[in-house]
Amino acid sequence: MADRVGTRLPTVVDVAAVAKVSRQTVSNVLNSPEIVAPETRQRVEHAIAMLGYRPHASARRLRTRKSSTLGVRLDPVQNGISGAVLDRFLHALTEQADAFGLRITLFTAADQRDEVRQFQRLMDGADVDAFVLTSTTLNDPRIDWLADKGADFVTFGRPWGRDLDDPACRWVDVDGRAGAAEATRGLLERGARAVAFLGWPLVSGTGNERRAGWREAMTGAGVLAPRDLAALDLVTEDSVPLATEVVQRLLRDGVEVDGIVCASDSLALGALMATDSRIPVVGFDDTPVADAIGLSSVRQPVETIAGAVLRLLRTPTVDGAPASAHELVQPTVVWRDGRTRLSPV
Amino acid sequence: MADRVGTRLPTVVDVAAVAKVSRQTVSNVLNSPEIVAPETRQRVEHAIAMLGYRPHASARRLRTRKSSTLGVRLDPVQNGISGAVLDRFLHALTEQADAFGLRITLFTAADQRDEVRQFQRLMDGADVDAFVLTSTTLNDPRIDWLADKGADFVTFGRPWGRDLDDPACRWVDVDGRAGAAEATRGLLERGARAVAFLGWPLVSGTGNERRAGWREAMTGAGVLAPRDLAALDLVTEDSVPLATEVVQRLLRDGVEVDGIVCASDSLALGALMATDSRIPVVGFDDTPVADAIGLSSVRQPVETIAGAVLRLLRTPTVDGAPASAHELVQPTVVWRDGRTRLSPV
DNA sequence: CGGCGCTCTTTGATCGATCAAAGGCGGCGT
DNA sequence: ACGCCGCCTTTGATCGATCAAAGAGCGCCG
Numbered sequence: 001m002a003d004r005v006g007t008r009l010p011t012v013v014d015v016a017a018v019a020k021v022s023r024q025t026v027s028n029v030l031n032s033p034e035i036v037a038p039e040t041r042q043r044v045e046h047a048i049a050m051l052g053y054r055p056h057a058s059a060r061r062l063r064t065r066k067s068s069t070l071g072v073r074l075d076p077v078q079n080g081i082s083g084a085v086l087d088r089f090l091h092a093l094t095e096q097a098d099a100f101g102l103r104i105t106l107f108t109a110a111d112q113r114d115e116v117r118q119f120q121r122l123m124d125g126a127d128v129d130a131f132v133l134t135s136t137t138l139n140d141p142r143i144d145w146l147a148d149k150g151a152d153f154v155t156f157g158r159p160w161g162r163d164l165d166d167p168a169c170r171w172v173d174v175d176g177r178a179g180a181a182e183a184t185r186g187l188l189e190r191g192a193r194a195v196a197f198l199g200w201p202l203v204s205g206t207g208n209e210r211r212a213g214w215r216e217a218m219t220g221a222g223v224l225a226p227r228d229l230a231a232l233d234l235v236t237e238d239s240v241p242l243a244t245e246v247v248q249r250l251l252r253d254g255v256e257v258d259g260i261v262c263a264s265d266s267l268a269l270g271a272l273m274a275t276d277s278r279i280p281v282v283g284f285d286d287t288p289v290a291d292a293i294g295l296s297s298v299r300q301p302v303e304t305i306a307g308a309v310l311r312l313l314r315t316p317t318v319d320g321a322p323a324s325a326h327e328l329v330q331p332t333v334v335w336r337d338g339r340t341r342l343s344p345v
Numbered sequence: 346m347a348d349r350v351g352t353r354l355p356t357v358v359d360v361a362a363v364a365k366v367s368r369q370t371v372s373n374v375l376n377s378p379e380i381v382a383p384e385t386r387q388r389v390e391h392a393i394a395m396l397g398y399r400p401h402a403s404a405r406r407l408r409t410r411k412s413s414t415l416g417v418r419l420d421p422v423q424n425g426i427s428g429a430v431l432d433r434f435l436h437a438l439t440e441q442a443d444a445f446g447l448r449i450t451l452f453t454a455a456d457q458r459d460e461v462r463q464f465q466r467l468m469d470g471a472d473v474d475a476f477v478l479t480s481t482t483l484n485d486p487r488i489d490w491l492a493d494k495g496a497d498f499v500t501f502g503r504p505w506g507r508d509l510d511d512p513a514c515r516w517v518d519v520d521g522r523a524g525a526a527e528a529t530r531g532l533l534e535r536g537a538r539a540v541a542f543l544g545w546p547l548v549s550g551t552g553n554e555r556r557a558g559w560r561e562a563m564t565g566a567g568v569l570a571p572r573d574l575a576a577l578d579l580v581t582e583d584s585v586p587l588a589t590e591v592v593q594r595l596l597r598d599g600v601e602v603d604g605i606v607c608a609s610d611s612l613a614l615g616a617l618m619a620t621d622s623r624i625p626v627v628g629f630d631d632t633p634v635a636d637a638i639g640l641s642s643v644r645q646p647v648e649t650i651a652g653a654v655l656r657l658l659r660t661p662t663v664d665g666a667p668a669s670a671h672e673l674v675q676p677t678v679v680w681r682d683g684r685t686r687l688s689p690v
Numbered sequence: 691c692g693g694c695g696c697t698c699t700t701t702g703a704t705c706g707a708t709c710a711a712a713g714g715c716g717g718c719g720t
Numbered sequence: 721a722c723g724c725c726g727c728c729t730t731t732g733a734t735c736g737a738t739c740a741a742a743g744a745g746c747g748c749c750g
Contacts (some may be wrong), residue, residue, distance in 0.1 A: 009469065009471070011735095011736055011737080012736070012737065012738095013736085021699075021700085022699065022700045022701075023700090023736090023737080023738095024699075024700065024701080024738080024739090025698085025699060025700080027737070027738060027739095028698095028699085028738095031738080035697085035698075036698075036699090037697080037698060037699090040698080040699085052469070054466070054469035054470045055470065055736080055737070056407070056470065056471050056735085056736050056737065057403075057412075057470040057471055057472050058402075058403045058404075058406035058407040058412065058471060058735090058736080058737090059403075059407050059705090059735070059736035059737040059738090060736080060737050060738075061403035061705095061737090062401070062403040062404050062407050062704095062705050062706065062707085062735090062736080062737075062738095063704075063705050063736080063737050063738045063739080064705085064737085064738065064739090065705075067402075067403065069450070074435065074436050074439050076436070083432070083633075084633075087428070087432050090419065090451075091419050091421070091453065094419050094451045094452065094453050095453045098452075098453075103450050103451075103472065104450060104451045105414070105448050105449060105450045105451075106435075106439045106448075106449045106450075106451065107439065107443075108436065108439050108440045108443075121399070124354065124397070124399035125399045125400065125401065125402040126354070126401050126402055126403060126706095127402045127448065240637055266637070269637055269638075273685060287633075288428075288429075288632075288633075288634065289633065289634050289637055292585055292611070292614055292634055293614075293687070339689060340618060340687055340688070340689065341686075341687065341688045341689070342638070342685055342686065342687055343685070343686045343688075344684060344685065344686070356705095356706055356707080357706070357707065357708095358706085366729075366730090367729065367730045367731075368706090368707080368708095368730090369708080369709090369729075369730065369731080370728085370729060370730080372707070372708060372709095373728095373729085376708080380727085380728075381728075381729090382727085382728060382729090385728080385729085400706080400707070401705085401706050401707065403705090403706080403707090404705070404706035404707040404708090404735090405706080405707050405708075406707090406735095407705090407706080407707075407708095407734095407735050407736065407737085408706080408707050408708045408709080408734075408735050409707085409708065409709090409735085410735075471736095
């Protein structure tokens with residue numbers, strides 16, 4: 001316990017000496033306790049506690065050829081608002097990784113090509129033995145590369161454009177479709193009739209899912225004719241001013257709207273400004289901004305996602321078809337009373 | 346280059362064989378190129394490139410007893426808004442760490458006591474050989490512990506309550522005083538006369554610095570009598586609704602205010618709502634929220650800070666007094682036109 | 691009583707790199 | 721010619737753990 005600076009840290013040999021067993025037995029107590037006789041085990045455990053022994057991570061990694069470390073890319077702060085989900089996810093992942101005996105090391109990359117280069121680097125140095133990818137895109141080159149190399153990885157986000165049931169690429173994602181549908185139904189229940197959807201251009205798999213959820217809920221409710229629905233289907237890039245513009249144009253055209261479901265909180269913010277906060281709006285991702293201004297938003301359960309990612313990583317990848325190679329988790333809508341009014345100056 | 350899965354990665358021995366030198370020479374080319382004859386070096390470098398060799402990180406760490414890894418605590422998402430600076434900082438740190446040959450591993454902790462426990466764990470496992478602390482507090486127990494152990498660390502945030510010049514605890518911080526002063530002067534230049542300050546209770550070193558900056562600028566301008574200044578010095582916890590309340594009370598009391606400098610964007614948001622966005626407000630930390638609603642804010646140059654932290658870490662700690670054991674960097678005010686009006690519903 | 695199987699523990703080798711120190715060799719002074 | 725020095729390269733040992741296989745102790749059976 002008394003470990004002055006400079007004193008060598010205890011090793012298996014030290015523990016073995018104290019417990020009067022061999023170093024391998026100490027190792028066994030740590031890695032496969034069940035094969036050690038109870039009495040011996042207790043003696044070793046006592047010695048370990050006594051010396052405050054901790055296995056030397058690098059030595060173990062060298063021998064086992066496993067780093068027990070996950071590589072996670074820290075994405076560049078995008079628009080600054082939507083990055084929040086990934087931050088929450090990273091936090092949840094870090095918190096839970098410990099329980100799985102995993103560590104997390106970060107890296108950054110300028111783009112997807114650069115990210116692949118980083119993968120190579122980290123794998124070559126045996127720094128990490130698995131990756132967690134976020135923000136998957138359509139035909140994501142990173143996934144192809146990793147799958148091709150036979151690397152161990154799980155994505156947060158579906159591998160859009162690939163076979164979703166392929167056990168070679170395991171993934172966890174949020175059911176954005178269900179989330180958008182619930183948000184839409186929520187607005188309808190609160191008295192809205194013409195609920196619009198403001199989302200991203202079609203290249204985004206995530207965005208399309210959310211749009212589909214809205215369409216499904218609207219069609220299911222049967223409050224509008226298909227042609228009226230088409231007019232309420234808005235598209236723009238993820239930016240506050242652009243969203244404001246699109247919604248203002250809709251209102252100027254005299255289209256009836258009494259609720260808007262958005263694919264992100266940024267878009268929702270823009271929509272709120274366009275409508276002077278007079279129409280209920282629901283955002284997506286429940287970012288700090290939504291909380292601060294009292295905007296309703298669809299919340300992704302990052303803790304659940306992180307847990308699922310880690311569980312999938314633990315299941316072997318080469319073995320016969322794993323029970324589940326992916327998981328779709330359900331989001332929930334956080335309803336807020338919109339206690340702040342936003343309007344353009 | 347052609348590295349099929351399962352093929353053993355090349356080692357120093359493989360490189361040595363190809364280059365027709367010994368393993369140690371290969372090691373020398375990597376670690377002290379200057380002692381290797383140019384011709385030999387070139388041959389080795391060629392072999393390295395040819396085989397796509399990368400040193401095995403764990404093996405190197407085992408031998409050198411250095412992990413070249415920084416431990417960074419991923420703070421719990423606090424109010425959700427102010428955490429943004431730390432996220433930006435973490436990103437900058439990760440990006441630049443690479444150039445210093447350092448990796449970053451994350452960990453979480455419930456509180457400061459728990460964080461110390463994590464320090465111990467990581468040091469025992471030789472997982473990291475230095476820490477970067479964030480969010481320092483008055484008489485921070487973490488700093489005492491690390492300094493006592495002689496651990497290698499640098500804090501982002503001054504070690505409040507300790508000798509700031511003590512080379513044993515190196516730190517980097519933003520000159521919040523200068524930032525607040527500049528924000529205040531900016532408001533005065535823009536025509537304001539009675540600029541208020543909304544900050545945190547006195548226990549916060551950071552908060553007090555910012556308050557001092559405001560006071561300094563106001564006194565320097567000489568636009569108000571000291572007693573009038575005291576009335577404009579507002580205090581509350583870091584929360585949007587509490588900020589709204591405090592500012593509303595001030596207005597109700599009939600105090601003249603035509604500008605407010607806040608210790609955080611959360612407080613600024615609350616202030617904006619209280620004043621119906623009619624009085625110019627400046628926040629602190631330039632969070633995504635500020636950007637989204639067009640709020641002016643004092644921006645901390647996280648890239649500069651990250652660079653300074655890494656530079657300080659590189660300087661040895663035991664050696665004779667290092668040139669500089671700390672660094673104070675200057676923030677800048679990002680002026681925005683407040684294109685969004687916020688008001689309570 | 692020898693042999694066999696079982697459970698538990700020990701021994702020798704190894705992972706891939708670096709440290710410390712020894713070795714080879716040409717040049718130069720005496 | 722000899723020896724010494726510097727420069728560069730090689731050799732042997734080591735970091736701390738785990739793997740693979742051998743060894744010890746014991747009970748049971750023929």
